[in-house]
Amino acid sequence: MAELWVDKLSFARGDFKLRIDQLQIRPGEKVAILGENGSGKSTLLQLLCGLLPCGGEIRYDNRPLAQIPVVQRARLFSLLPQFSELIFPFSVAEVVLFGRFPHAIGNSFSDADRQLSEQQLQQLDLLPLRERQFNELSGGEKRRVMLARVLNQQAPIIYLDEPNASLDIRHTLEIFELLGGRRETVIAPVHDINLAEQFFDRFLLLKQGRLLADVSHAHLTPELLTETYDVQVTGGTAAFTFTRR
Amino acid sequence: MKKLLLIIFLLTLIAACLVGSTAINPFAASPVERDILFSLRLPRVLFSAVIGAMLGLSGSVYQLTLKNPLADSFTTGAASSSALGAVLAIAFGLPVALVPVAALATGLVGLLTVYRLSKTNGVINPVTMILAGVVMNIVASSVISFAKYFFEDSLSSIVFWLMGGFFVVDWGKLLLCAAVLLIAYLLFAAKALQLNMLALDEYSAQSLGVNVDRLRSLAFVVATALVAVAVSYTGIIGFVGLIVPHVARSLFGSDMQQNLSYSALLGALLLVVADAVSRTIIPGGAELPVGIITALLGGIFFLYLLQTRRERLWHG
Numbered sequence: 080m081a082e083l084w085v086d087k088l089s090f091a092r093g094d095f096k097l098r099i100d101q102l103q104i105r106p107g108e109k110v111a112i113l114g115e116n117g118s119g120k121s122t123l124l125q126l127l128c129g130l131l132p133c134g135g136e137i138r139y140d141n142r143p144l145a146q147i148p149v150v151q152r153a154r155l156f157s158l159l160p161q162f163s164e165l166i167f168p169f170s171v172a173e174v175v176l177f178g179r180f181p182h183a184i185g186n187s188f189s190d191a192d193r194q195l196s197e198q199q200l201q202q203l204d205l206l207p208l209r210e211r212q213f214n215e216l217s218g219g220e221k222r223r224v225m226l227a228r229v230l231n232q233q234a235p236i237i238y239l240d241e242p243n244a245s246l247d248i249r250h251t252l253e254i255f256e257l258l259g260g261r262r263e264t265v266i267a268p269v270h271d272i273n274l275a276e277q278f279f280d281r282f283l284l285l286k287q288g289r290l291l292a293d294v295s296h297a298h299l300t301p302e303l304l305t306e307t308y309d310v311q312v313t314g315g316t317a318a319f320t321f322t323r324r
Numbered sequence: 325m326k327k328l329l330l331i332i333f334l335l336t337l338i339a340a341c342l343v344g345s346t347a348i349n350p351f352a353a354s355p356v357e358r359d360i361l362f363s364l365r366l367p368r369v370l371f372s373a374v375i376g377a378m379l380g381l382s383g384s385v386y387q388l389t390l391k392n393p394l395a396d397s398f399t400t401g402a403a404s405s406s407a408l409g410a411v412l413a414i415a416f417g418l419p420v421a422l423v424p425v426a427a428l429a430t431g432l433v434g435l436l437t438v439y440r441l442s443k444t445n446g447v448i449n450p451v452t453m454i455l456a457g458v459v460m461n462i463v464a465s466s467v468i469s470f471a472k473y474f475f476e477d478s479l480s481s482i483v484f485w486l487m488g489g490f491f492v493v494d495w496g497k498l499l500l501c502a503a504v505l506l507i508a509y510l511l512f513a514a515k516a517l518q519l520n521m522l523a524l525d526e527y528s529a530q531s532l533g534v535n536v537d538r539l540r541s542l543a544f545v546v547a548t549a550l551v552a553v554a555v556s557y558t559g560i561i562g563f564v565g566l567i568v569p570h571v572a573r574s575l576f577g578s579d580m581q582q583n584l585s586y587s588a589l590l591g592a593l594l595l596v597v598a599d600a601v602s603r604t605i606i607p608g609g610a611e612l613p614v615g616i617i618t619a620l621l622g623g624i625f626f627l628y629l630l631q632t633r634r635e636r637l638w639h640g
Contacts, residue, residue: 130527153533160527166391167523167578177521181533186517186581225528232532 081155081235081264082106083127087135090126090288097122097288099135104264104281106235111275112268114285115308120268121161123285124238127266128158139236153181157232161240163225165213171224172209175199178231199227202257204250218245226254230261239267243274272304273318325575329586333593340369340600345609364493371493372599372614373592374501376564378554380591381505382547383565384572384583385512388522389543390439392450394629396565397551398622400453401460403560405434406552407485408464415475427552434460435548446526488561488615490599497557504553508546509588515539516580523578561615563622564591564598570629594618 085102097119104110112120125131129144129152137144139155147155157178165174178199179192200206203223208216213224222245229237242258243251251271255278258265269275275282282299284292284307292303301312341361342348348357348365383396390400397403409430413423438460442453468485484491512519518539521529530536554561565587572586598617605612 125527128527128531130530149530149535150533153531156531158527158531160525163525163528165523166388166393167573169520169523169578173579177524177532180517180521183517186514188517228528238531 081140084138089134099290106264107262108264108281109279110266110281111279112283118285119288120285121240124240155234156236157229157234159225159229159239168212168214171211171213174213174224175227175231178228196231199231203227222246236264242267336596337369340596341365343600344603367495367498368490368493371498372490372595374505375554375558376591376595377588378505378550379564380568380587382550384569384587385543385547387569388519389540391448392453394454398562399457400435401438401457402431402435402548402551403555404461404464406431406555407560408467410556411468411471415471424553424556427556428549431548431552483613484559487613488559489613508550511546512584519580561618563618564594566622567625
């Protein structure tokens with residue numbers, strides 16, 4: 080398991096600025112990042128993965144991210160980006176097997192890697208698609224395949240950028256239940272606040288690149304959401320109602 | 325399928341040795357014909373096979389690392405900028421051994437210019453890349469043409485540089501090209517699994533533990549070295565590296581552990597056939613530059629790819 084610390088994190092691109100003074104995420108936590116479009120949710124994920132240059136410090140298990148080689152990072156955390164495409168045709172089974180790359184020895188995958196991939200295919204209801212070409216799948220199917228790839232990486236921290244984008248409600252619920260039952264830390268920007276409240280136990284609220292609040296279930300109030308999204312929020316406990324102000 | 329391909333390749337090599345301005349019957353060859361067969365035809369056919377393999381291999385790597393199914397040494401401008409370096413090195417009287425080195429230097433400059441122009445916010449736009457490659461080709465071709473007029477005596481014909489050909493072949497060049505091909509192939513084969521990850525978006529590849537910038541830099545240098553050496557000895561032979569990786573993918577899948585070797589093999593096969601055609605198509609023993617044949621095939625294939633992948637290309 081791995082613990083994440085963030086200290087005086089800062090990033091700027093054009094007019095957009097992101098700053099987070101301090102953040103600590105303990106092993107196993109399920110953290111939803113909430114905020115309107117352009118608030119910096121995806122950027123924060125990319126910064127935590129070391130994909131963008133930034134100021135301040137990010138540490139995993141007390142080790143600065145900058146000092147962790149790229150290969151070792153892949154055993155610490157995995158990432159599902161918002162959009163995933165493949166330049167050339169690969170089968171679903173091959174794409175899921177890609178998730179075992181950080182564990183591959185030499186230039187090939189082991190039998191154990193292949194067995195784990197089969198388990199992931201089964202777990203995410205992908206066995207009927209295993210020989211299909213990834214690029215021929217629907218948006219929701221591609222999302223599930225990429226999620227299987229990410230879970231196949233078996234990293235203790237899983238970053239998922241809008242994991243349920245393009246997914247129907249049944250697969251959304253299945254995946255959130257699956258993630259909720261896992262030991263890994265899950266950190267994910269989520270747009271459906273009621274779903275987030277149902278399946279996550281901690282909420283980072285971002286507004287214009289600033290961490291507005293870092294709260295648990297009990298403190299995710301309509302007032303806080305109103306301030307975050309600039310809409311009128313009423314209700315509570317997985318039953319928020321949103322109306323334009 | 326793999327065995328069948330190997331058998332077809334070997335039979336093609338044999339057939340290519342026997343055809344030409346004079347067809348040779350291997351069972352009733354005169355001493356002169358035997359001399360032609362082993363001193364001229366065999367090295368030439370092997371040379372065309374090695375150059376084809378070099379171009380096929382480089383195309384396979386370019387298409388993946390540049391995330392562009394239309395990429396090859398010709399469309400990226402790497403071949404023409406390499407030819408420019410070779411032409412200038414010869415024109416300014418550099419030692420023969422330094423010609424491929426100069427070609428590599430200018431080839432990398434050309435490729436990196438095209439790469440930088442086509443990359444915005446970390447995303448490579450395939451259409452911009454092709455446009456930049458076209459411009460690079462025009463600029464390099466015009467400078468080569470200018471150099472030819474200026475240094476008339478020291479340079480080979482302009483047709484050689486711009487359309488390619490196997491007009492002068494010797495065992496030394498053949499062995500050098502074979503050595504470069506072998507080293508490049510071994511380097512790429514050792515990284516085949518990492519190269520597969522580049523089929524994903526860059527963030528996914530990086531989060532899987534691939535140092536994308538380092539791998540891409542290595543791929544650019546080694547693939548361009550293949551192109552630079554090939555161009556230095558045969559001029560620009562376009563589109564081999566465009567066609568064969570796609571054929572290899574459709575026959576054997578996209579896995580680079582397969583695609584590298586089959587792109588090289590199919591590149592060799594294509595160029596051996598194209599060279600044999602170029603030696604026999606004109607009656608009376610005249611020879612056509614092989615680049616005319618590959619450009620004709622490649623141009624049609626390019627149009628096919630544009631038609632079938634238009635939507636994805638345009639949106640990157």
